[in-house]
Amino acid sequence: MNWRMSVYNFFVTAQQGAWDKTGYEFDRSRFLEFTPEEVAAGFQDLKTRQLETLKKLPCLFAYEGEYSMRVGKLIDVKPRGRALFIEFEMDPNIPEIPYDNIRPLKTLLDIRDWEMTRTHWAVKDEDLFDRLRNAQLIPTAAQPSIPEPASLPDPEPSDEKVDSVGAFITAVLAMEKGGKEIFYRGHSNKPKYRLEPSLFRKNDSGDYVHLSDEHRLYRELLVSNSGDFQGDVYSLDRLVRMQHYSLPTRLLDITSNPLIALYFACCSNTASKRDGTEIPEIPGEVIVFSIDRDRVKYFDSDTASCLANLARMPDSEKNNIDYSLSDTAFNEQTSIKRLLHFVKEEKPFFEPRIVKDHLRSVLCVKGKRSNDRISFQAGAFLLFGHGAVLDELATPEIGVKRIEVVNKRKMLEDLDQLNINERTVFPYIENSARYIAQRYSFKAQTSQGAV
Template identity: 45%
Template sequence: MDPVESVGDFVSKILSRKTSARSITTYRGHGSTEFKLSPSIFRKSLNRENEHILLRELIAAHPEDFNGDTTTLEILVRMQHYSLPTRLLDVSMNPLVALYFACESIKKRVPTVRAGVKGTRSVESDGHVVILEVSKTRARYFDSDTVSCLSNLARLSWKYKRQIDLEQELESFNESTAVKRLLHFIRQEKNGFLAEIEPEDLDSVYLVKPKQNNKRILAQAGAFFAFGMTEEISDTNNDGIKISRITIDGEAKAEILVELDKLGINEKTLFPEIERAARYITGTLTPSVMSRLVS
């Protein structure tokens, strides 16, 4: 499939796709086709092994920002908002939002030969929009018990995470010290939670529909994939997630961003925080624009 070179090309490809009433289609944009479908917490071993510390450190430093959060999922969503690594993977219900992120500038070095001399030069990487289709039976809401199990893994120390044996029988699994510790965290937000966690739930990835109480989630039509012990969604995953991709021509990224801006998809609308709006506005103030504003 030829790389997309315009918003029109992209929309045509999206509209030509077949969809099913039994599935939910989500989108994620990557500025490079080399990026994997892995949450940020799993991309560095140091972060993965200190996940429980990162969570507590941010809350300890800014407790007032988390006062309204009653579940670990809500805490992780807020952490994601502040760019701290989490076990959540952002997706959007709006393909144009994913296209915007696929046009992020990512440079790569490519070999060249000039006058018989070998060298390298920097070029813009192709991006891609990853389309993730998941059965509605694999989607959960913010108050799901399964989501509580997955999100509270973030509070479990690396020592206990390594002790979790997903091959154990259900009774033995729930009698293990690590799972009892996980249960303790879950009951802090759901005191009526039964002392029974399914091993297969912790080995899964689920699409989560969060509360629409976050400006950025609203602006980006956002949702998340919540990860358990699995660290990446592969093309051959066992979670029933069908994956396809649309490649974005690296040389067309800048022009596509201009076209998206005309459609109201830009830094100011997708990131409603005041500092991002200020950065966008400053970047659009060319001399010709200024002259029109003061005339």
């Protein structure tokens, strides 16, 4: 365990008076925003160990804008579906700290300017009390309410571990299906990759890289390559094609073929040598999803159209959507009317009513297999709605199990014998050429070594 004191919770809300109460609810999608990647990795799974760690961290409570801040502690953290409910209390021995006194410390506390315009919950890799004491903003003797040092938890272990293709196939066949439809996804770097689409990924500092520009990414590719999209009927079709060309989208690739997922789990970060130094392999992982068949949608699904057309809306419009309104009032919002306009462009007879819970869901979609890559990879997608988060440990709708993969180089050799390789997984001439060159280079080296 990595024992440390230099971590604190930073809470920001737009709801004035929220910190005068004893409880507050954050949308799960706002948790770990503006959090360094190495810290966020320990809190992707919110089990008892992670929740207890969060409760041990000192807390700084703030409002959007330039308002005074408070120091306090967490009493409890309770996951509630797509929300996190916190109970808290302020430190009675530390008065409010004016924003003008915090301003010179923002860099030292890792508080970024744009953070103060967005409701979120960050976990900062800084010593809150040390910084405040050095700036003489709290008494020298002030200590965190819970003095026990906090441990950044390691990610949860996988459900199973395999070191051969045979062991992997045995593990997959032994899993209880329960009448559900099964999909797979391979990650070549088990500690690094999360169950989130490329659009939602953050840099090492915890800032979103592309999310605020989603509508621009979507339109720019259509403008520059409009001919490639002429046959696409729905926005989902366009997102699938954009995903195929590596544009960040709200789609997460999955497959119905477990061997394809295994290939992706093994295709990089294998053991190697560099300048005579052994570089150990990084374990891979295959994630197994189980989904009720009636929850698997197709490319022409109305719900899929609603989620896919979010890509056409500016971030400011999406963030103005108020999900606390009644169903009728929800659909009267300007942002929702604009979304309905986009949906009706591709579905003129669509009833002008959106179910608000659907708009924030994660949907399993079988899109059109419009290119050879999707066809061979038996591709499907998880389509993420507005601020949607897929719990790394599973949700009531999507079951999640994990198989850790080691001995990856040998597995790639065995997969090649089953015709699962770069040439077939990526069926383009440049990939075929690279595969053939590498294959015969290996044979030539083996032959020369035997002479």
